[in-house]
Amino acid sequence: MHPARCFLYIAHPMNRLRIRSFSARSALVGGALMTFTAAPLTAQSTPADLVFVNGVVATVDSQRPRAEAVAVRGDRIVAVGTTAEVRRLTGPRTRVVDLAGRLLIPGFIEGHGHYTGLGESKLVLDLTTASSWDDIVALVGAAVQKSRPGEWIVGRGWHQEKWSSPPQPNIEGVPLHASLDRVSPDNPVILSHASGHAGFANGRALQLAGVTRTTPNPDGGEYVKDASGEPTGFLKETAQRSVGVARARDNRMTVADREARFREVVRLAGEEAWKHGVTTFHDAGSNFATIDGFRKLADEGKLPVRLYVMVRGESNARMDSLLPKYRVQGYANHFLTVRSIKRQIDGALGPRGAWLLEPYADLHTSSGLALESPADIEETARIAIKHGFQVNTHAIGDRANREVLDIYERVFAANPGKTNLRWRDEHSQHVDPSDVLRFRRHGIIASMQGIHTISDGPWVNKRLGEPRTANTSYLWKSLWDAGVIVTNGTDVPVEKIDPIASYWGSVARKTADGTVFLPGQRVSRLQGLQAYTLNNAYAAFEEQEKGSITVGKLADLVVLSQNILTVAEDDIPRTTVQMTVLGGRIVYERR
Numbered sequence: 191m192h193p194a195r196c197f198l199y200i201a202h203p204m205n206r207l208r209i210r211s212f213s214a215r216s217a218l219v220g221g222a223l224m225t226f227t228a229a230p231l232t233a234q235s236t237p238a239d240l241v242f243v244n245g246v247v248a249t250v251d252s253q254r255p256r257a258e259a260v261a262v263r264g265d266r267i268v269a270v271g272t273t274a275e276v277r278r279l280t281g282p283r284t285r286v287v288d289l290a291g292r293l294l295i296p297g298f299i300e301g302h303g304h305y306t307g308l309g310e311s312k313l314v315l316d317l318t319t320a321s322s323w324d325d326i327v328a329l330v331g332a333a334v335q336k337s338r339p340g341e342w343i344v345g346r347g348w349h350q351e352k353w354s355s356p357p358q359p360n361i362e363g364v365p366l367h368a369s370l371d372r373v374s375p376d377n378p379v380i381l382s383h384a385s386g387h388a389g390f391a392n393g394r395a396l397q398l399a400g401v402t403r404t405t406p407n408p409d410g411g412e413y414v415k416d417a418s419g420e421p422t423g424f425l426k427e428t429a430q431r432s433v434g435v436a437r438a439r440d441n442r443m444t445v446a447d448r449e450a451r452f453r454e455v456v457r458l459a460g461e462e463a464w465k466h467g468v469t470t471f472h473d474a475g476s477n478f479a480t481i482d483g484f485r486k487l488a489d490e491g492k493l494p495v496r497l498y499v500m501v502r503g504e505s506n507a508r509m510d511s512l513l514p515k516y517r518v519q520g521y522a523n524h525f526l527t528v529r530s531i532k533r534q535i536d537g538a539l540g541p542r543g544a545w546l547l548e549p550y551a552d553l554h555t556s557s558g559l560a561l562e563s564p565a566d567i568e569e570t571a572r573i574a575i576k577h578g579f580q581v582n583t584h585a586i587g588d589r590a591n592r593e594v595l596d597i598y599e600r601v602f603a604a605n606p607g608k609t610n611l612r613w614r615d616e617h618s619q620h621v622d623p624s625d626v627l628r629f630r631r632h633g634i635i636a637s638m639q640g641i642h643t644i645s646d647g648p649w650v651n652k653r654l655g656e657p658r659t660a661n662t663s664y665l666w667k668s669l670w671d672a673g674v675i676v677t678n679g680t681d682v683p684v685e686k687i688d689p690i691a692s693y694w695g696s697v698a699r700k701t702a703d704g705t706v707f708l709p710g711q712r713v714s715r716l717q718g719l720q721a722y723t724l725n726n727a728y729a730a731f732e733e734q735e736k737g738s739i740t741v742g743k744l745a746d747l748v749v750l751s752q753n754i755l756t757v758a759e760d761d762i763p764r765t766t767v768q769m770t771v772l773g774g775r776i777v778y779e780r781r
Contacts (some may be wrong), residue, residue: 209597237627238263240745240774243273245289246753249739250296250724262295262745265523270739274493287374292768293753295719295741297610297746298689299726301679302616302637305473306385306480307690309455311683315345317381318686320477323348323365326381331373339376342437345684346382348390349420349540351649361414362542362553365390367423370647380433380438381772385538385684389430390564400438408432410537410561413514421638427537427559452483453492460494464778466687467748467767471495472637472679472730474582475502475532479546481516484700496746498523498730500532500582500702508570513577524735524744530580533614534568536560536590539619539646539653541763551655557589565634566595571601573722580731582614582637588662591615602632615727617642620654620668621664630676635729636669640696641685647699647707651700660708666696667711676713677729678721693718693754694762715755745774 194546204639225254247257250269257553259276261269269276280286315333320326322655325350333343350363357365370392377397382388391399402420403760411428413421425433443451463471476484489494509531513711515518519527521743539557542550550762567583574581581598585591594615607625611633618629618636643664649660670676680692694700697718706712711722729739736744749769754762772779 196732197217198453199386201759211221224367234261237284238268238276239283240285240287240771240776241276241280242287242289242294242747243276245292245294245749246720247294248755249737249738250720251422251600251738253740257739260739260747262747262774265738266773267741267743267745270741275595282494285560287749287769289749291691293750293755294739295750296723296746297748297770297772298467298680298722299470299472299730299737300463300687300689301452301470301472301677301680301722301726301729302474302740303682303687304386304451304475304500304684305459305471306455306476307683308687309457309459311346312458312462313451313455315343315381316347317345318384320348320353322353322355323369323478326437327369327373330370330379330381334374334377337377338771341377343374343377343379344437345379346386347384348381348382351540351652352384352645357406361375361416361422361424362425364390364414365423366416367396367421368743370423375664378433378437380430380437382430383538383541385540387427387538388541388544389433390426391433394422394593395422395433395436396421397430398440401432405432405708411560412559413441421685426541427543429570431661440747449483452480453487453670454481456487456492457494460723463495464770464772467750467770468687469495469746469748469770469772470726470730470732470736471497472544473497473499473724474584474681475500477501477503478512478516481528482524485518485521493521493522493525493670494643494777496527496736498530498732501579502527503530506566506573509570509575510576513573513579513675517577517579519731520735524732527730527732529731530614531570531574532582533570534561535567535593536585536587538586539650542653545590545593546587546620546654547589547592548658550653551658552652558587560590560593564597567594568597568600571597571613572604575601575611576583580611580613582616584616586619588619588620588647590626591618591621592625595625595632595634598632598634599628612675612729612731612767619650619664621663621665621669623665623668626672626674627666630668630672634674636674637679637729638666638669638676638696638721639679639681639685639692640666640721641680641688641692643695643699643707643711644701645692647705648703650707663708663711664699665711666713670717675725675728676717676721677725679726689722690754690765690767692749692765696721698762700758700760719755745771747771 240262277683379392412426536545614635724737728731
């Protein structure tokens with residue numbers, strides 16, 4: 191095998207497709223698969239606990255790409271083969287699942303999401319289905335009627351580009367807080383944008399936060415103001431923190447209350463993940479206190495899914511001191527891994543917080559926001575490489591992505607002896623074409639979210655203009671063809687935790703009106719499956735344990751209602767998760 195490139199063959203029921211995917215730094219993925227070979231079935235004397243027969247098995251394993259049955263003993267896969275072969279491993283206590291032609295795949299790995307954010311989203315107002323600002327005002331008004339005087343009203347999921355018409359009056363398509371004040375004069379209200387990179391507060395919340403016409407903008411944020419200089423309630427990026435502090439001051443929960451809520455949040459997030467076939471979740475940012483909570487639950491055997499957690503919200507000094515204490519990999523039977531750091535260099539495109547090389551097409555006075563200092567991020571990178579941690583940096587705009595690549599290059603150059611680092615660029619949404627090959631050159635992983643191509647496609651041109659959109663936006667195929675490891679996720683709760691929708695976004699890129707958003711950047715269905723399984727495992731240094739249906743790996747499996755590799759393209763979104771298996775245990779079964 192050539193040292194600079196390897197090729198991976200992936201399961202397909204009709205053919206074999208050669209997918210060029212890995213550069214010199216990442217050739218380990220293909221090599222890792224070579225270490226697993228199926229043991230002879232005749233040598234397996236102990237019956238399996240669980241077997242799947244009569245199915246189409248997409249293994250994502252180059253050594254045996256096609257199969258129709260799988261056997262599981264304990265939490266491991268013990269056989270992959272034909273139905274006749276696997277049936278030899280059944281005993282009186284073996285549960286046999288007849289797939290009846292359905293598709294069995296490795297468990298989906300959520301490549302980028304916010305785990306506690308998912309759980310918290312189940313406990314606040316869901317604004318994602320609102321078709322207008324009036325709908326949101328009505329939801330808030332109804333919540334006020336059920337709340338105590340002075341109680342905070344919290345919601346998430348609004349997006350001004352998804353409303354049927356802009357509210358009147360508005361600034362940048364976002365209303366003024368007087369409309370909320372009418373239904374909630376005494377209850378403070380804070381409503382998070384779908385992206386999480388902006389918020390909207392009513393007058394009472396602004397008052398409690400001390401935000402007035404004279405309040406200066408914080409670094410990396412903006413209190414949007416009207417023509418008279420009064421704050422509108424629209425809070426961009428770091429400007430949300432002042433309201434968050436005010437809300438925290440009013441929080442009267444005891445220590446026991448907070449722990450109970452945390453456990454509920456973890457449970458709700460896990461149940462939602464199971465329903466969508468997610469068995470491992472890459473948590474894009476938790477502080478040390480939250481990680482302590484995860485570890486306690488892991489010790490109790492109460493983490494619902496496997497978590498790969500990025501350290502977030504800690505100072506460089508604290509990380510330099512505490513990272514060795516917090517580093518764990520495969521802890522509690524592979525339910526908790528902490529070996530990476532999350533930083534965030536810019537905001538999101540929707541609220542115009544993405545950091546661009548040129549000004550916004552629809553706001554010529556702004557090129558976005560640098561939320562965190564590149565110099566501070568570079569110091570984090572130096573600390574990370576010192577302690578053997580991976581660095582994963584949020585970058586949306588083309589300027590942000592270039593800055594991240596520059597930081598990584600400088601740190602790599604200063605540490606030539608460090609290899610197999612697998613540092614990640616989270617989102618990689620808008621990348622100047624001249625920067626694509628820099629990802630491959632340094633083995634930088636493009637941690638992307640296919641679902642954004644569907645939700646953002648209808649309005650990206652408005653922000654960037656058509657030429658820049660076509661050249662820089664969601665360059666899935668360009669990155670893949672360049673030999674870059676590309677992964678997939680949903681960025682939940684920014685989007686629903688729905689791998690099928692995000693898979694559809696990567697292979698079809700078809701928006702609600704049927705328009706294909708930049709069709710030249712679609713990847714194949716096999717590539718889409720690999721991005722959601724093996725590539726995500728590789729991005730977390732876990733390809734030896736998961737990401738493919740391979741003898742010896744963890745029995746994390748998903749049964750789908752139809753074959754997403756062969757059904758008509760427009761039928762893919764109608765696919766449902768029928769069963770989710772985590773460590774050999776059926777945790778979800780659709781009735």
